[in-house]
Amino acid sequence: MPKVYKIRRAIVIPLAFSCLFQVVLLLRAWLLPSLPGERLVLTAIFLGVGYLLLDLSARQALLVDEGLQLRKFMGNKKLGWNEITHLGSLVMAAKVYLLLTTTKGFYILSNNYERFPELLRSLVGNISAERIGEEVSRLLANQLKNNQPVRSAWLLAAATLVITVLRLFIF
Numbered sequence: 001m002p003k004v005y006k007i008r009r010a011i012v013i014p015l016a017f018s019c020l021f022q023v024v025l026l027l028r029a030w031l032l033p034s035l036p037g038e039r040l041v042l043t044a045i046f047l048g049v050g051y052l053l054l055d056l057s058a059r060q061a062l063l064v065d066e067g068l069q070l071r072k073f074m075g076n077k078k079l080g081w082n083e084i085t086h087l088g089s090l091v092m093a094a095k096v097y098l099l100l101t102t103t104k105g106f107y108i109l110s111n112n113y114e115r116f117p118e119l120l121r122s123l124v125g126n127i128s129a130e131r132i133g134e135e136v137s138r139l140l141a142n143q144l145k146n147n148q149p150v151r152s153a154w155l156l157a158a159a160t161l162v163i164t165v166l167r168l169f170i171f
Helices: 009-031 038-058 116-126 134-141 148-169
Strands: 003-006 060-064 067-072 075-080 084-092 095-102 105-110
Touching: 003 116, 009 038, 009 148, 038 067, 060 116, 084 134, 095 116, 116 134
Parallel strands: none
Antiparallel strands: 003 060, 060 067, 067 075, 084 095, 095 105
């Protein structure tokens, strides 16, 4: 049975609220008189945030007996354990990136995944020690929690709500 790791819901939920508020703005712009360029700008913003929401909602890392499967909105990758040539990490403030070098290319996993420490331990347990960077071992002992994307997503939702209320009731 594969172990499934998804992007944290605390990031996806506020993005969904933002998309909902943007749909209200779009409906208002298309059904009622609007400012010059308003439809174009709102449509472009909605498409960008909508794509981000779909991509983050679909993103998964699956650990199976054969290796690692990375799923995204627009494509999937399967990596066998023997194809992973190096597992390294990069820490920037509270943001952690796992850097997977493989025979098929270069892949990055961030600590925005749910149960990230478990994901890291599982990767380390399935990759031979000579292919694991020493910084990964230090990372196992000192887990960093990154709440910045969650705060940013809620800030986006709040800003979109304010703009929606202003546009519907004041302007």
